[in-house]
Amino acid sequence: MGMSQQVIDEVMEIVKKRNPNEPEFHQAVMEVFESLKPAIEKHPEFVEAGILHRIIEPDRQVIFRVPWVDDQGRVQVNRGYRVQFNNAIGPYKGGLRFHPSVNLGIMKFLAFEQTFKNSLTGLPIGGGKGGSDFDPKGKSDGEVMRFCQSFMTELYRHVGADVDVPAGDIGVGSREIGYMYGQYKRITTLYNGVFTGKGLTYGGSLGRKEATGYGLLYFLEEMLKEKGQTIAGKTVIVSGSGNVAIYAVEKAQQLGARVVAMSDSNGYVYDPEGIKLNTVKQIKEIERKRIKAYVEHHPSAQYHEGSKGIWSIKCDIALPCATQNEIDGESAGKLVANGVLAVAEGANMPSTPEAIKTFQDNKVLFGPAKAANAGGVATSALEMSQNSMRCSWTFEEVDARLKNIMVTIYRQVSRAAREYGCEDDLVTGANIAGFLKVAEAMMAQGIV
Ligand SMILES: NC(=O)C1=CN([C@@H]2O[C@H](COP(=O)(O)OP(=O)(O)OC[C@H]3O[C@@H](n4cnc5c(N)ncnc54)[C@H](OP(=O)(O)O)[C@@H]3O)[C@@H](O)[C@H]2O)C=CC1
Ligand SMILES: O=C(O)CCC(=O)C(=O)O
Numbered sequence: 297m298g299m300s301q302q303v304i305d306e307v308m309e310i311v312k313k314r315n316p317n318e319p320e321f322h323q324a325v326m327e328v329f330e331s332l333k334p335a336i337e338k339h340p341e342f343v344e345a346g347i348l349h350r351i352i353e354p355d356r357q358v359i360f361r362v363p364w365v366d367d368q369g370r371v372q373v374n375r376g377y378r379v380q381f382n383n384a385i386g387p388y389k390g391g392l393r394f395h396p397s398v399n400l401g402i403m404k405f406l407a408f409e410q411t412f413k414n415s416l417t418g419l420p421i422g423g424g425k426g427g428s429d430f431d432p433k434g435k436s437d438g439e440v441m442r443f444c445q446s447f448m449t450e451l452y453r454h455v456g457a458d459v460d461v462p463a464g465d466i467g468v469g470s471r472e473i474g475y476m477y478g479q480y481k482r483i484t485t486l487y488n489g490v491f492t493g494k495g496l497t498y499g500g501s502l503g504r505k506e507a508t509g510y511g512l513l514y515f516l517e518e519m520l521k522e523k524g525q526t527i528a529g530k531t532v533i534v535s536g537s538g539n540v541a542i543y544a545v546e547k548a549q550q551l552g553a554r555v556v557a558m559s560d561s562n563g564y565v566y567d568p569e570g571i572k573l574n575t576v577k578q579i580k581e582i583e584r585k586r587i588k589a590y591v592e593h594h595p596s597a598q599y600h601e602g603s604k605g606i607w608s609i610k611c612d613i614a615l616p617c618a619t620q621n622e623i624d625g626e627s628a629g630k631l632v633a634n635g636v637l638a639v640a641e642g643a644n645m646p647s648t649p650e651a652i653k654t655f656q657d658n659k660v661l662f663g664p665a666k667a668a669n670a671g672g673v674a675t676s677a678l679e680m681s682q683n684s685m686r687c688s689w690t691f692e693e694v695d696a697r698l699k700n701i702m703v704t705i706y707r708q709v710s711r712a713a714r715e716y717g718c719e720d721d722l723v724t725g726a727n728i729a730g731f732l733k734v735a736e737a738m739m740a741q742g743i744v
Contacts, residue, residue, distance in 0.1 A: 299343075300336040304329045307348050314353075318401025320620060324408050324645060325352055327652075331727035334716040339735070346743070347735045354407060355388075356380040359400065360450040362428060364442045366435075376447050378426035378454055378462075381407035384737035387458055388424030389414055389492075389673060391465030394472065396431045403427060405620070406465075409644055410673070412730030413666040416705050419677040424460055426451070432467050433584075444475035452480050457488040457683070463676050464493045466619065469539060470505070474498075489683030492676035501679035503694035504672075508642060509543025510695065511671015512615065512663075513551060514702035516640045519661050519722075522710070525637065528552030533611045535559045535603065536618030537580050537587050540642040540669065544615050545573050557609050559618065560587040564606040567597035610634040617642030625650030632658045641665035652723060667709045667726040674701045 311325050329348075336343060362374040377400060380388045390410040393402075403425050411423025430443050455462060464473055470493065477491050477498070487499075494500035503510075517527055532553045534541050537560050545555045555571045557564055560580075565571075565587055575593045579585045591599045607614070607627035614631055616622050622643065623631075628651035631639070639655055640663035641647060647655070655662045675698055682688055689697075712732075713725030738744075 298333070298337070299340070300333045303336060303343050303348055304333065307352060310349070311352050315401065315404065318404060320405040320645070321401045321408065323649065324405040327645075327649065327723070328408075328412065328727045328731065331724040332731060334718075335728045335732060341739070342735050345739055347738055350738065351382065351411075351731075351734065352408075354379050354381045354404065355383060357400065357404070358454050362430065362443065362447050362450070364439070364446045366439055374428050374430040374443070376426070376428045376450060377403045378451060378460070379403045379407040379424060380454070380460055381423040381425070382411040382734060383422035384734050384741060385415060386420035386422045387456075388460035389421035389463075389676065390423060390425040391427075391463045392468045392472075392476075393425070393427035393465040394430045394432050394467035395427070396429050398427045398429045402620070406644055409666060411734060412727065413670045414673055415730040415733040416667055416708065416726060417670050417674040417677060417701060418704060418708075419674060421461075421673065421677050424462075425465070426462060427465065427468070430467075432472070437471070440472060441475045444472055445479040448476045448479035449483065451476075452483050455480075455490055457486075457490050457680075461489065461676070461680060462491055463673070464539065466538065469493075470495055470500075489680050492679040494679070499679075499683055501675060501682055501694055502689065502691040503698060504675045504679055505539065506543040506546070506695075507675035507698055508540045508669050508672030509545070509617070510547045511674065511698055511702045512540070512544050512617075512640055512642045512668050513547035514671065514699045515663055515668045515706055516613070516615075516638060517551065518703055518706035519638060519640065519663050523661065526552075527613070530554070530612040530637070531556055531610070532613045532615060533557040533606055533609050534615045534617055534642075535564075535606050535622055535646075536616075536643065537576055538618070540672070541615075541617035542573065542576060542580065544617050544642050545571060545576070548615070549573065553613070556611070557606050558587060559603045559606045561603055561618070562586055563588060563599055563601040564603060565590045565597050565599050566609060567594060569596060607631055608634075612637045614639045615642050616646035618646065619643055620645040621648050623647045623651045625654055627651065628654035632660060636660055639663070640668045642669050644669065656721065656723075662722060664723045664726050666730055667705050667722060670705055671698050671702055674698060
């Protein structure tokens, strides 16, 4: 057994022993470490300096009680988290997720992934993630506000514009960020860039709302270009109907694709004539209803219960933009059997290891999340820059920078894949390129 495999096995054993019952965290670490073999062989100094043992242990994990009072006057208690994983290359940066499925393992997998994603952006941001098992669905604005204020009353002491800068993720959009920012300001008296994804009237950046979805399409465009293909004329399916999904559909349509399906956690809509995005925006961004309501506006479309069925629809391009492990081996097999050409991940870790293997074995072009969805956090870093400079760029300026960042990430990842002997394997390329920068920064800063 090679030296690199031995270290990987040792580190994975530690990860499993020290973090029991956290399968998503194990999965995320395993995927990165499996890719790192050639990089470790080339850099034995990283092993000697304990980089691999240090990089799997978060700098800090904060867990706290979040009490709040609902509209009936009853006391509710949720659990809040912030995992500050690694700040070798900049202040911790990453979203907050409010969803009933949130637990420490999910926070850790997301914060671990974020560390390497943020490294790929080329911008000075470290990795963190947080959230709560609070479910904003069905709650009144008043309840969401009281929850956010309580959450921030603890979180404020752990974050800061140069320390840790949260943003949105599942269940956290502009409404939640507004309430949290307001409470942070009230407690600290500071008016600074402690959050990104802020509203445009109080320091937000034009283009941040669109950035993850648009960035995904810019990355996909580069992936296809390399193979002499374009997005125009392709049939696309997009899972989810939240922030990432909506703006992925918008850019796909602008680039001439026909998007025929979207979903939420209850089911999916299939509209063979092409999804009417204004209807989806109205249902999801304004009315906060289920995707099922789409067929009330467009009777030619069909609604099907169960979100997984979306992967049975024939398409050229699949963009998972909902949540982790939403494409399993079986769903990947269906996409392949239907002739899918490319898959690019808008969500974090949406494909299981079996699904990734199925895509790779069948030569499907595959854009891994760390690289393909990095446009959101990259634009958050642009928001931080604008806040520091006390200025605001135009939408066109931000969008042009985003596009440039996504093209650069694609080139960096595909070059790393080539250099380390895995041509076209963007999973390996992204993991190695993301890791090397963090590892080098850790080496330079000593044993900390
Ligand atoms: N926002 C951002 O900038 C970035 C987000 N991401 C990732 O993209 C994904 C989507 O995030 P975002 O669009 O911001 O979140 P939103 O809350 O705006 O939307 C999430 C969408 O995914 C669906 N969904 C959530 N959980 C599940 C589940 N367990 N099963 C099926 N569907 C589910 C939701 O359906 P329902 O309404 O029924 O819950 C909703 O349609 C996440 O993986 C996130 O980590 C990655 C990079 C940046
Ligand atoms: O914009 C950010 O800081 C975080 C975005 C995010 O949550 C992600 O990249 O997964």
